[in-house]
Amino acid sequence: MTMAINNLKELYIAELQDLYDANQQANATVEKLIDAASCPDLKDALKNSIDGTKDGNKQIKSILDSHGEGVGDETCLGMKGLTKEAEKHVLKEEFGDDSVRDAMLISQYQRLAHYAITGYGTVEAFAKRLGDLENAQTLEQCKEQTMEGDLHFTKLAQASINKDAMAA
Numbered sequence: 001m002t003m004a005i006n007n008l009k010e011l012y013i014a015e016l017q018d019l020y021d022a023n024q025q026a027n028a029t030v031e032k033l034i035d036a037a038s039c040p041d042l043k044d045a046l047k048n049s050i051d052g053t054k055d056g057n058k059q060i061k062s063i064l065d066s067h068g069e070g071v072g073d074e075t076c077l078g079m080k081g082l083t084k085e086a087e088k089h090v091l092k093e094e095f096g097d098d099s100v101r102d103a104m105l106i107s108q109y110q111r112l113a114h115y116a117i118t119g120y121g122t123v124e125a126f127a128k129r130l131g132d133l134e135n136a137q138t139l140e141q142c143k144e145q146t147m148e149g150d151l152h153f154t155k156l157a158q159a160s161i162n163k164d165a166m167a168a
């Protein structure tokens with residue numbers, strides 16, 4: 001039995017802790033996706049994503065710290081499902097061509113990224129409402145960094161990988 005979440009401040013803390021765990025789970029799966037990726041630009045993008053997520057978690061940890069809270073021991077079941085899904089589709093399925101696997105990889109990666117973007121958006125809004133303005137700004141930056149990263153994957157797909165997969 002977990003403790004009740006009584007107000008927006010407690011919800012803010014709980015969601016930061018949830019996002020921290022989601023980020024950790026995402027990175028463990030993205031490590032595996034790097035090995036599965038063929039396109040060198042895609043591998044690089046995945047490596048950058050890991051760095052960005054690590055940086056995000058550093059920020060989340062320090063925000064929790066500023067409220068006298070730790071990262072907690074929450075397991076984010078949303079990200080658990082998404083990482084299982086990504087690993088199933090990218091690592092366990094067979095593909096006739098590497099480009100098709102890369103296209104699948106992007107489609108799965110973007111689901112993880114979008115989950116993180118909504119997570120950041122939520123805690124940013126809570127931080128603003130609570131007057132935790134400096135941290136709100138940090139969370140907005142994390143959200144924007146994640147969105148930029150995500151857009152890069154869209155560009156990779158549209159510029160080459162989807163085309164290669166079509167020709168395969």
Ligand SMILES: [Fe+2]
Pocket residue numbers: 018019022075076077078079
């Ligand atoms: Fe979650």
